[in-house]
Each structure stands twice: as structure tokens, then as C-alpha cells.
Amino acid sequence: MALPQFIQTNGVTTGVTPVTVVPAPTNSSVVHRLKSLVVTNKDTVDVVIIVQMADGATDREVSHTSHNAGVAATGVLTFSGNAANAETIIIGGKTYTWQNALTDVDGNIDVGTLQADSEDQLTAAINLAAGAGTKYAASMTAGAVTAVDGAGIVTVTANVTGTAGNFIATTESMGSGAWGAGVLSGGEDPGRLLLVDDIVVDSSTKSIELLLGWPVVTTECDFVVTYSREGAPDLASV
Known part of the structure; x- marks a missing residue:
């Protein structure tokens, strides 16, 4: 299991903001499976995963699960x-x-x-x-x-x-x-946990993007995307 990868960026709500999470593999024979995606943000954000296919096939869309408002320790x-x-x-x-x-x-x-x-x-x-x-x-x-x-x-x-x-x-x-312990525990950051076991990254995959859309288009939101994956570790750098 590879270590989680992190992307941090600033999103301005101009409707929908795409963020590339996983680019095409550097080796066409390599197959990776995404295990999870977490979007951590200051505000509630709508998230959709779009898998772009390099071989001309129809792009695939994977919807998100429910929003996690965060948990206090x-x-x-x-x-x-x-x-x-x-x-x-x-x-x-x-x-x-x-x-x-x-x-x-x-x-x-x-x-x-x-x-x-x-x-x-x-x-x-x-x-x-x-x-x-x-x-x-x-x-x-x-x-x-x-x-x-x-x-x-x-x-x-x-x-x-x-x-x-x-x-x-x-x-x-x-x-x-x-x-009970030397520190508080159980705290969780707000975000959306996306379970995406069905997404395989291989030679036919161009990229995987998150489409981040906010209900209020005038809001600016800082967010962090974290993903983990299984497979050989030679994805193109992000």
C-alpha cells in the first residue's frame, strides 16, 4: 500500500473547479487502484469524481458520499x-x-x-x-x-x-x-470521504479529476485533497 498523496490548492467558487488528482500512469503496463479520496475544506462543498478516458471511451462519473461536518476531539x-x-x-x-x-x-x-x-x-x-x-x-x-x-x-x-x-x-x-489518555482523541476534519474501489488507473485512463462546486459562488474556499492507492508506485508526479 502506497502512502497517501496530498494536493493542496485554493479554489475560488466560479461554479465548478476541476482538480486533477491522479494523472496518467508513466508506464502503460502499470495498474493502480484508488482506495479513497478525502476533500478537506472550510465549507460544505459538492464533489464529483470524473474519470477521463484516454482511449476515447466515455468518461466515467463517480458520485460522492455524504459530507462530514467534522468531529471535535x-x-x-x-x-x-x-x-x-x-x-x-x-x-x-x-x-x-x-x-x-x-x-x-x-x-x-x-x-x-x-x-x-x-x-x-x-x-x-x-x-x-x-x-x-x-x-x-x-x-x-x-x-x-x-x-x-x-x-x-x-x-x-x-x-x-x-x-x-x-x-x-x-x-x-x-x-x-x-x-483515559494523555491527549484528546476522535477529532476529524470536515470533508467528504469518497470510497472509490471501483476506479482502476491503467493505460486507458487519462486522468482522474475532482469537480468541486460550491452552493454560493462568491465564497472562496481552501481545500486539501488526500488520496491513497494500491499498485506500483510510479504514477506521474502531481
């Missing part, structure tokens, strides 16, 4: 008891510090009496919800995530969708709390 902090004074939680570089006696410094959170209090206070602090000055420091600032309090867990979600959220680090110094 998440992480779970599991509690087994109440937080303790001076313990910390770090999310994306922002430090939250538990205190028995709350002081007004960004990041400070009141421990509370019960485990449920700690979960509630942390969630309120991350979301800047009700309780400023009592549950958490009045000078608290927003971080890179939002939070939801569950039964014994606090689930955090990156503020923005995409794979960038998978690099948000999560650590803690708690004796009664632990993250």
Missing part, C-alpha cells in the same frame, strides 16, 4: 473520590488547581465536600458557568475545551472540530482522578 477524566488541595489538572496547557480555601487566581477551583462537588466545580470552571467566585476563581478564563459532568466522570470536548484537537494534552496530579 474528546477526553474523559474519571473520578474515584474527592479532589485534594493543591492537586492539578492540565488541559491544553491551561492549569486548574484545586483549593480548600478558594483564592481568586485564574485556574483555581474549590475542592468542595464530596466527589460530586469536585466534578461539578471542575465542569463549571471549564465552562465558565454559574459559580464564579464560589465554585471557581472569579478571574477564571476560558480554555481549549468545554465540559460535561457525568456519573463519576467529566467529559471534555475541544472547542473546535478537527484533528488538531487530537493534540490537546491532558494530565493531572490527582490521587483520585485519572484521564
